[in-house]
Amino acid sequence: MTRADRWLLPDGIEEVLPPQARRIEQLRRRLLDLLDNWGYDLVMPPTLEYLDSLLTGSGKDLDLRTFKVIDQLSGRLMGLSADTTPQVARIDAHSLAPEGVSRLSYCRTVFHAKAASLLASRTPTQIGAELYGEAGLGADVEIISLMVAMLEAAGVGEVHLDLGHVGIFRALAQEAGLTTDQQAELFDLLKLKCASDIDAWAAREVSDPLLASAFARLIRLQGDADSLAAALDQLAKQVPATAQAISDIRHVAEQVALRCPSTPIYFDLSELRGYHYHTGLVFAAYIPGYGDAIAQGGRYDETGAVFGRARPATGFSADLKVLARAGDFAVADKATIIAPADNDPALWARISELRKAGRRVVVAMTQDDVQGNAQLLRQDGKWQLVE
Numbered sequence: 001m002t003r004a005d006r007w008l009l010p011d012g013i014e015e016v017l018p019p020q021a022r023r024i025e026q027l028r029r030r031l032l033d034l035l036d037n038w039g040y041d042l043v044m045p046p047t048l049e050y051l052d053s054l055l056t057g058s059g060k061d062l063d064l065r066t067f068k069v070i071d072q073l074s075g076r077l078m079g080l081s082a083d084t085t086p087q088v089a090r091i092d093a094h095s096l097a098p099e100g101v102s103r104l105s106y107c108r109t110v111f112h113a114k115a116a117s118l119l120a121s122r123t124p125t126q127i128g129a130e131l132y133g134e135a136g137l138g139a140d141v142e143i144i145s146l147m148v149a150m151l152e153a154a155g156v157g158e159v160h161l162d163l164g165h166v167g168i169f170r171a172l173a174q175e176a177g178l179t180t181d182q183q184a185e186l187f188d189l190l191k192l193k194c195a196s197d198i199d200a201w202a203a204r205e206v207s208d209p210l211l212a213s214a215f216a217r218l219i220r221l222q223g224d225a226d227s228l229a230a231a232l233d234q235l236a237k238q239v240p241a242t243a244q245a246i247s248d249i250r251h252v253a254e255q256v257a258l259r260c261p262s263t264p265i266y267f268d269l270s271e272l273r274g275y276h277y278h279t280g281l282v283f284a285a286y287i288p289g290y291g292d293a294i295a296q297g298g299r300y301d302e303t304g305a306v307f308g309r310a311r312p313a314t315g316f317s318a319d320l321k322v323l324a325r326a327g328d329f330a331v332a333d334k335a336t337i338i339a340p341a342d343n344d345p346a347l348w349a350r351i352s353e354l355r356k357a358g359r360r361v362v363v364a365m366t367q368d369d370v371q372g373n374a375q376l377l378r379q380d381g382k383w384q385l386v387e
Contacts, residue, residue: 090307
């Protein structure tokens with residue numbers, strides 16, 4: 001490594017400098033206050049823990065994205081947390097083990113051995129909320145409404161919301177008797193969003209013509225509730241096993257629309273993000289000009305079972321640094337007061353007084369050390385603040 005190379009950071013890992021660091025920190029405080037105002041208690045899971053615990057439950061999908069190290073004390077394999085949700089699920093199920101509804105929030109850096117997408121950082125600052133202990137649709141409505149409120153607080157404009165439901169895909173797969181390999185192949189095709197490939201797959205793999213047409217229709221079920229009404233009714237009638245999931249997604253969309261009337265809501269029933277651990281409704285928020293979801297989440301009712309306590313669960317997360325870049329919000333910049341490098345005890349007392357009052361005071365080491373908006377000057381035998 002040359003001397004120049006020593007200053008290079010790994011791909012996908014960035015440092016945050018002033019003034020962006022101040023912007024991110026002020027947004028973090030604002031959003032954590034918002035989450036607290038909604039009744040979500042802050043938790044701080046460990047950054048590093050044993051791998052077999054970290055990748056339990058929903059964490060299994062994170063294996064390839066998890067940095068792994070050897071614990072020098074125990075010799076066991078450990079991992080750096082790549083997603084906070086599985087850890088918070090463990091806290092709810094095991095560490096806290098509350099009765100009834102539990103609302104938890106978090107904000108911390110996670111680490112990805114592989115970036116989630118071309119746009120994503122390998123060290124996102126993950127902020128989010130999880131709601132446990134309520135299986136009803138009211139929990140989904142609350143968590144989606146909170147996500148939209150958080151984006152509004154971050155000044156993120158032109159948000160549109162996409163809703164999906166993994167239960168529809170699972171119902172179709174069960175009705176068609178798809179094998180695990182067939183489901184995996186179809187899952188990969190759905191991610192590519194290519195309707196002609198889905199049509200060909202359905203004609204080849206599904207013997208029942210009605211079910212084959214239902215799979216082919218799945219990729220085309222994208223749009224708002226009104227434009228999809230007839231198609232959803234037809235699917236629910238054609239494959240009754242999908243009726244409950246279709247009813248649920250419609251109900252949630254109606255309730256969220258009442259709470260967030262300015263947020264456009266769309267359905268995308270071919271969206272299976274987190275399919276391996278999500279159990280119901282999935283959702284994501286998008287904005288123009290950014291190809292990834294700016295926030296996303298869903299229901300994952302089975303996760304707590306591996307920790308000995310199955311609990312209904314739904315939640316969402318976002319990257320705080322992405323929100324800070326995309327959001328339009330005011331950053332409070334403190335005025336800088338310049339104090340001279342003087343050993344007078346009265347000066348130090350005045351500096352301490354101003355700092356305790358929340359003022360920013362910098363002691364100048366040299367004449368041109370720092371620029372300020374005001375200064376402390378000795379006038380009439382006292383240290384006076386001169387703007």
